[in-house]
Amino acid sequence: MIYNTQQFLDQYQTTAQLDTRLHEQIATICETVKQQGDRALYQYNEQFDRVTVETLEVPQAQLQQAYDTLDDDLRQALELSYTRIRDYQASIRYQNQQSNKEMYEVYHPIERVGVYVPGGKASYPSTVLMTATLAKVAGVKDIVVVTPPQKNGVAQSVLAACHIVGVDHVYQVGGAQSIAALAYGTETISKVDKIVGPGNQYVAYAKKYVYGEVGIDQIAGPSEIALIIDKTCDVEAVAYDVLAQAEHDEMARTYVISTDQSLLEQLENRLEALTTTSERQEIVAASLRDYHYAIHAEDFHACCRLMNEIAPEHASIQTAQPEKFVPHIHYVGSLFLGGYAPEAIGDYIAGPSHVLPTNRTARFQHGLSVNDFLTKHTVIQLSQETYQQTYRAAATIAQDEQLYNHQQSLTVRMRGEQND
Structure with missing residues (x-):
């Protein structure tokens, strides 16, 4: 179905950020870890992940070995990603500026940070790079990664990424229990000051539960992208941009906006054909069936209004003059302009972090950056x-x-x- 602007706005509702039915279970998990420490972590590893680990911490020697034995192309790709992220974040890091001798601000890195790296359905070395690198550039002294245990051990690419960044500790524990461990501390895992990184609803709810005990980056919902396109776009490329977002999760949301009805029809037909051959067909099909929207907007201003109303995690403008939209689009996690800035390049290597606000929280929140790992205070003399x-x-x-x-x-x- 292709909506017009008003039809879409009349029926548009965001996904419920968290399933409130999980509250009691998450609270129980967190409190159990708080009381029982490591013993609870080992038990939850077996109960939820069906994995028994001998030790919670992955030795640093394994991180080095993973890096040394990684496929050359992948290792070089991770190194390039790290370098670009590091250099960009260093360029935007806040610096002390004593322009007024009587009143000024000074910045300090947070002492200890915990990073959640998802596991299970896939491994995510990119999440290590897009989070831990920022903490390293900020000057955080102790960077800790937690990630769900795997039957064959933590993915080598994830361990290699931890080595590249210089992560201080990697622990094989995931879910709400890992967030509780970072917040409260256990015999093995020391308490941190802030927790960052994406995860499922259990992780998101746990971060919400422990907030105040520690700082957090955000309460993340399903991933999302909104695109504005015109007849100059590459329809095949746009179709894959949509599929790339849909393959994240059955609840991933995708929006395509255009003033050209026939272009939207062409794209919808292509999406239908490509979905049948997608390697993650069940996930993609469910996402497109339940959370995909094609919207026919009447003009330029309607396109901008829709984008600001959706306030998506990712916004992509693939039109003849994409830069014209920049002054008019205010509420997005990250804005990608033109055919050579697909959202996927931002996921891996562009430079800004891919940890971005979801579920319309871009109206009041920004994506993760090096400056989120700094504290500041004023000096008055x-x-x-x-x-x-x-x-x-x-x-x-x-x-x-x-x-x-x-x-x-x-x-x-x-x-x-x-x-x-």
Whole structure:
């Protein structure tokens, strides 16, 4: 079905971010880990992942071995990805700027960070690079990776990526239990200050549950992309952009917007044909059946309105002049312009992190960056002259609020002066 703008907006609803029925189970898992530590982690590994591990931590020697024995092409690809991510993040890192001697901000790296790297259906060395590299550039002293245990051991590509970045510890534990371990600490896993990285609903709910005990990056929902296209686009390439997003998950959302009805019809026909030969056919078919939207917009402004309303994780503009949209699109996780900036390049190697806001949270949240691994505080050192110019106003406000010791704290410093 192809919607017009109003039809889409009338029926559009975002996916429920979390299944509230999981709350009790997640709470139980987290509290059990908090009380029982490592013993609970070993038990949950067997219960949920059907894997028995001898030790929770993967030795550093295995990370080195994985790197040394990895396929040359894959190793070089991971190295190039790491270099591009590192260099881009270094270019945007906040620096101390004491432009005002009386008031300024200073930045410090977070001491200890935990990174969740998904496992199970696939291995994700890219997630290591897109998270741990940022922490390393920020100057985080201790970077910890947790990832679900596998019957044949953690994927070699994941371990190699950890070696490339310089991850300090890798633990074979996943799900909500790993988030609890990072938040509360166990005999083997030390408590961290912040947890980042994507995961399933169990991971997302656990991050929400422990927030406040530790910092988190976001509560992630299903992956999503919205594209604006015109007749100058490569329809075959756009079709694969849609399929690339749909293959993530049965609940992955895809939106294609165009002012050209016939172009949308052409694309829909191509998607139908390609889905039948997709290697992840069941996942792709379910995603396209339940969460795919083709939208016929009346004009340029309607396209922009739709994009801002959807506020997608990924936005792709494949039109004759994609840069025209930049001033008008405000709420997206990451914006990809033109045919040579497909969303997939952002997943692996462009430079910005692929950890991005989902489920319309781009309206108030940005994608992960090196600066999310920094804390800042202000420094205030007023001169006597500035104090003389400002203390009376502060004391007047304190008096109005009936905070008389505040008032006295301000005025006592001017004793001996004419301050009637």
